């Protein structure tokens with residue numbers, strides 16, 4: 587992570603020793619570890635589960651996206667009036683590393699990943 591939070595997409599430095607900034611911004615991904623090919627499943631992306639992120643006019647999460655590689659599967663724009671948590675339903679045909687990306691208006695974009703095994 588650089589000092590300029592807007593220079594790149596930020597990721598956690600050490601998952602076992604997160605800073606408060608990382609805890610507030612890292613999207614937490616709830617998804618099964620393993621699914622059947624073509625079977626629908628839910629993915630929840632929760633920003634602020636580890637440490638509550640503000641939702642106020644001057645500081646809030648502006649959007650949350652779900653990606654498969656570089657492909658955006660879904661993207662939701664948020665206002666400070668809603669909590670930054672979204673649930674999507676999808677299917678996969680092969681083992682995939684899902685990416686959750688969010689943007690805070692003051693602290694830039696943050697990403698987390700979760701591999702879902704398809705059998």
Ligand SMILES: [Fe+2]
Pocket residue numbers: 610611639645646690691692693
């Ligand atoms: Fe923030």
